[in-house]
Structures are given as structure tokens and as C-alpha cells.
């Protein structure tokens with residue numbers, strides 16, 4: 001697990017290139033913040049119930065696929081946040097056998113998951129704070145991007161290495177257009193869209209002989225885009 005962060009930081013020069021100008025990097029409490037106008041919400045990390053939902057543990061260490069919880073991400077504009085029932089599929093008392101942190105039935109674990117069991121028993125939902133937000137006047141469809149082979153990583157960063165999720169990218173209009181003008185090298189094979197570690201091995205930089213993945217090359221993916229990503233105002237504002 002410790003290996004994830006250093007690897008993730010290798011991506012920083014790439015991110016710097018995307019800003020398209022000189023950017024200042026400041027280390028704040030172990031996190032990185034990009035101080036350019038478009039990036040003012042980068043690093044946003046609201047306080048969450050239960051101290052935050054641990055993606056590093058669930059999606060990273062345990063390897064649970066993103067779509068196990070974010071079930072709508074391939075079908076609709078919005079990805080969904082899972083209900084308490086999804087958590088209870090594993091966190092019902094006595095259910096977990098495998099232990100990551102020494103004893104799933106142990107006191108520490110029971111204390112940490114009590115807010116889930118309480119919410120479920122009282123038929124309440126857990127009020128997670130929203131992190132990523134595009135204003136209502138702009139339209140962002142998740143499914144189109146995910147189905148085209150844009151990895152979650154491109155827009156959300158190394159989620160599988162985050163003990164608590166924060167906003168990794170600016171999500172401003174300039175940021176959307178940066179990719180829309182030049183999407184080619186941002187695509188990954190369809191079966192790797194939710195594999196956030198794979199994405200770091202830079203498919204496009206491989207020699208041609210090593211580029212095929214399950215019969216797909218980057219060039220095939222580019223050819224399979226339904227059309228060029230839109231740059232006309234009406235595609236995102238209507």
C-alpha cells in the first residue's frame with residue numbers, strides 16, 4: 001500500500017503540463033494543492049461521517065471494483081453513492097471472516113463500523129458530503145466518458161490510494177476543454193477504466209509491439225470514439 005503514493009506522485013509533472021502554464025506547488029498537511037484560478041477547489045476534503053469512507057482500504061487493498069458501489073456510472077449522467085444496505089452486505093455483525101487489520105469481529109472494528117449498523121437499524125441513510133460538483137448550468141454525463149475509455153483516474157485521481165476522498169482535479173471549463181481538444185492519450189481499454197493502478201503504466205508510451213491489450217490498441221480506441229469530444233458551447237450548456 002505504501003507504494004501507491006510515490007507512484008501517484010509521478011503523475012504530478014503530467015498534471016502540471018495540463019495546467020498549461022507555470023503552477024505553484026505547495027505542500028499542505030501532506031496534500032498537494034494546485035494554485036491556479038481553475039484549480040481553487042483542488043484538495044477539497046469535507047469532514048465525513050465516521051471519519052470518512054476509506055477507499056484506500058476497500059478499493060485499493062481489498063480490490064472491490066468501483067462499480068460494486070457506484071453502480072450507475074456506466075449508464076447515467078450521475079454516478080450514485082451506495083446505500084447503507086450495500087455496506088451491510090459485508091458489515092452485518094459476524095459476517096466478515098477475512099481480516100485486514102487483525103480481527104474483523106474485534107472491538108476496534110466494531111467501534112469503527114457502529115455508525116453503519118446504527119444507521120441501518122434506524123432505517124436512516126448516512127449523510128456523506130458531496131465533494132465533486134459541476135454547476136447546474138453545465139452538463140456532465142458520466143456514462144459517455146466511462147464507456148469511451150476515460151479512466152476514473154483522469155478526473156478523480158488515485159482514489160484507490162485515498163483513505164478519505166478529496167478533489168484531485170479542477171473540474172473547471174478549461175479543464176474539460178483541455179481533454180476535449182486532445183483526448184487520445186487519455187483513453188484506456190474498456191476493461192481497465194476502473195483499474196486505477198494499471199492506468200499509471202502509460203500505455204501510449206509503450207513500443208508498438210507491447211501496446212496490444214486483449215486485442216485492443218490505443219489506436220483502435222481512438223477510432224471507436226462515437227465522435228470528437230464537443231467544444232461547442234451547446235454541448236455542455238443548454
Ligand code: HEC
Pocket residue numbers: 048052053055058059064065066067068069070081082128129130131132133152153156159160164165194196
Ligand atoms: C464499497 C463501496 C465503494 C467502492 C468499492 C468504491 N466507492 Fe467511491 N464512494 C463510496 C462511498 C460510500 C462514497 C461517499 C463517501 C465519500 O465521499 O468518501 C464514495 C465517494 C466517491 C467519490 C466522491 C463523490 C463526491 O461526493 O464527489 C468518488 C469520486 C468515488 N467514490 C470514486 C470511486 C472510485 C474511482 C472507485 C474505484 C476505484 C470507488 N469509488 C470505489 C463507496 C465506494
Ligand code: HEC
Pocket residue numbers: 050053054057058062064082083084086087088089090091096098099100101102103104109112113116
Ligand atoms: C465487499 C465487502 C465490503 C463492503 C461492501 C464494505 N466493506 Fe467496509 N470493510 C470490509 C473489510 C474486509 C474491512 C476490513 C475489516 C478488518 O479490519 O479486518 C472493512 C472495514 C471497514 C471499516 C473500518 C475501517 C478501517 O480503517 O479499518 C469501515 C468504517 C468500513 N469498512 C465502512 C464501510 C462502509 C461505509 C461501506 C459502505 C459504503 C462498506 N464499508 C462496505 C469489507 C466491505
Ligand code: HEC
Pocket residue numbers: 066067070073077078079080081132133134135140142145146150151152153154155156171193194
Ligand atoms: C471525464 C471526467 C470523469 C470521469 C472519467 C469520471 N468522473 Fe466521476 N465525476 C466527474 C465530475 C465532473 C463529477 C461532478 C458531477 C456533477 O456535479 O454533476 C463527478 C462526480 C462523481 C461522483 C459523485 C456523484 C455524482 O455523480 O455527482 C462519483 C461517485 C463519481 N464521480 C465516481 C466516478 C467513478 C467510479 C468513475 C469511473 C468509473 C468516474 N467517476 C469517472 C468527472 C468524472
Ligand code: HEC
Pocket residue numbers: 134138139140141144145148150154155171172175176177179180183186224225226227228229230235236
Ligand atoms: C480526460 C478527458 C475528458 C475530460 C476531462 C472531460 N471529457 Fe467530456 N468527453 C471526453 C471524450 C473522449 C468524449 C467523447 C466520447 C465519445 O464520443 O464516445 C467526451 C464527450 C463529452 C460530451 C458529449 C456527450 C455526448 O452525448 O456526446 C459532453 C457533454 C462532455 N464530454 C462534457 C464534459 C464536461 C462538462 C467536462 C468537464 C466537467 C468533461 N466533459 C471533461 C473526454 C473528457
Ligand code: HEC
Pocket residue numbers: 134135138171172173174176177180230231232233234235236237
Ligand atoms: C466541455 C464542456 C463545455 C463546453 C464545450 C463549454 N463549457 Fe462553459 N463551462 C463548462 C463548465 C463545466 C463550467 C463550470 C465550471 C467553471 O466555472 O469553469 C462552465 C462555465 C461557463 C461559464 C461561467 C464561467 C465562470 O467563470 O463562472 C460561462 C460564461 C461559459 N461556461 C460559457 C461557455 C461558452 C460561451 C462556451 C462556448 C464557446 C462554453 N462555455 C463551452 C463546460 C463547458
